[in-house]
Amino acid sequence: xxxxxxxxxxxxxxxxxxxxxxxxxxxxxxxxxxxxxxxxxxxxxxxxxxxxxxxxxxxxxxxxxxxxxxxxxxxxxxxxxxxxxxxxxxxxxxxxxxxxxxxxxxxxxxxxxxxx
Numbered sequence: 001x002x003x004x005x006x007x008x009x010x011x012x013x014x015x016x017x018x019x020x021x022x023x024x025x026x027x028x029x030x031x032x033x034x035x036x037x038x039x040x041x042x043x044x045x046x047x048x049x050x051x052x053x054x055x056x057x058x059x060x061x062x063x064x065x066x067x068x069x070x071x072x073x074x075x076x077x078x079x080x081x082x083x084x085x086x087x088x089x090x091x092x093x094x095x096x097x098x099x100x101x102x103x104x105x106x107x108x109x110x111x112x113x114x115x116x
Contacts, residue, residue: 002080003052004073005066012116013076017083019114020044037088044084047094047102048077070097 021038028034037044053067068076074096084091094100 001049001052002046002077003049004068004076005053006068006072008068008072008076010076010079013080014083015116016114017080017087021084021087023112023114025110025112042088043090043092044088045092045094046077046081046084047100048073048096 021044022036024034024036024039026033026035026037026040026042050064050067050073051062054062054064055066056062067073077096081091081093094102
């Protein structure tokens, strides 16, 4: 999931793309997290998710005021996807702004949140 907040930059997208493509989160022959998505010949699925910019500190209704407007978010989202593709050659995307049904099979109890 990829969310864009107001004021996010291409530099942030570059940092995150590089980190994602090089993060050693896949098991090697000894079962240790030691291989990157590049090492295993994997693909990356990038789905836009404005709710990642939500704030729930006050009240019971989330605020999405920090989410970048579409005209700001789309270019950064597309730039990020292009960067991933240039690093590993394989990226799949969702449809920006669409209400999608995304199914995930999580291989183990591992989740990483990356921010810059």
